[in-house]
């Protein structure tokens with residue numbers, strides 16, 4: 001019987017969920033490509049930067065993960081540079097690979113605005129594990145350097161976070177909460193840590209509902225974080241940040257969480273994209289003009305009742321479920337399913353032991369919400385870990 005050759009580009013939240021679902025059919029022969037050898041759990045990055053977790057706890061090895069399936073999934077660590085849609089070939093830096101069905105799940109990257117002088121030199125995004133690791137080490141080293149200076153006269157550590165969306169507020173809160181505990185537990189006399197959150201909107205978490213915004217704002221201020229709203233970063237140097245209001249702030253290091261754009265591969269693809277460069281897909285998540293090609297996760301923009309569906313890990317996984325069903329239906333000549341994807345909830349970690357959430361319309365805050373957030377993260381990581389352990393045993397026992 002003929003095998004169905006399925007290529008998945010991107011081992012992120014969307015890509016891995018599709019691999020899981022499609023692997024259930026033994027007739028499917030799946031090839032997963034990623035430019036990195038690991039899956040990076042971006043949703044846990046706030047814990048990594050604040051030294052609560054190490055890099056092994058926020059990543060999953062894609063070789064062992066893919067080896068955990070029953071021989072119909074192969075992982076290739078190769079960067080995809082283009083796709084020849086006419087001849088159904090994926091082009092990597094190594095060679096060309098044929099497909100019957102293709103899933104594009106390459107996610108998004110930090111958009112460092114070119115007009116802002118010094119931004120791309122002195123600020124970094126946190127959407128890649130290597131950058132997140134850099135900040136983690138820089139943060140700990142900066143705390144150590146202050147302690148090394150010793151005495152109450154030590155200089156202040158100034159951390160600037162630009163962007164008060166989900167990732168910006170989580171990182172700011174976790175750093176503030178971690179350093180507070182660090183100082184308290186270790187009785188150091190030097191305690192001068194300034195965390196400033198720059199926000200171009202009127203409020204933090206612009207666009208989210210008011211209850212979440214108010215609770216988050218209150219918590220951030222309780223943690224001693226300074227929020228500067230309705231201001232933009234206009235210039236960055238090695239040790240300062242200039243804002244649109246003219247203010248110049250001291251800066252030891254800066255995290256940029258101010259916006260995202262589709263991954264670079266999307267620029268090269270000859271297909272319809274929207275004004276922001278995201279792939280245009282239809283209600284079945286197929287790419288316009290190519291029925292056998294699907295785009296899922298952060299690299300595409302989808303709508304539900306004319307409203308943009310927020311790009312999150314949750315919606316990326318829902319897209320993967322629909323896309324996998326639709327590939328199955330295409331194979332079996334059955335009608336395709338229209339997506340009705342919407343966010344199922346939101347959980348925002350705001351320092352150790354505290355989160356705010358809205359799940360299925362119910363608001364929670366405090367320790368219980370934090371436990372829920374941790375539970376969601378653990379369940380996700382555990383499933384991948386079980387698969388990866390199985391693969392590891394197979395590789396090292398054979």
Ligand SMILES: Cc1cc2nc3c(=O)[nH]c(=O)nc-3n(C[C@H](O)[C@H](O)[C@H](O)COP(=O)(O)OP(=O)(O)OC[C@H]3O[C@@H](n4cnc5c(N)ncnc54)[C@H](O)[C@@H]3O)c2cc1C
Nearest residue numbers: 010012013014034035042080106107167297298312313314
């Ligand atoms: C700090 C932070 C906190 C977040 N918190 C939450 C949260 O609490 N809840 C939530 O739901 N969402 C959260 N998100 C958003 C969530 O992480 C993203 O929506 C999610 O990662 C999107 O999944 P994806 O599969 O589309 O892309 P990704 O997970 O980004 O995966 C894309 C994959 O494609 C690979 N790739 C890219 N280009 C190529 C190429 N050319 N060739 C081969 N491989 C390639 C990448 O290496 C990567 O592995 C957070 C994001 C950040 C940055």
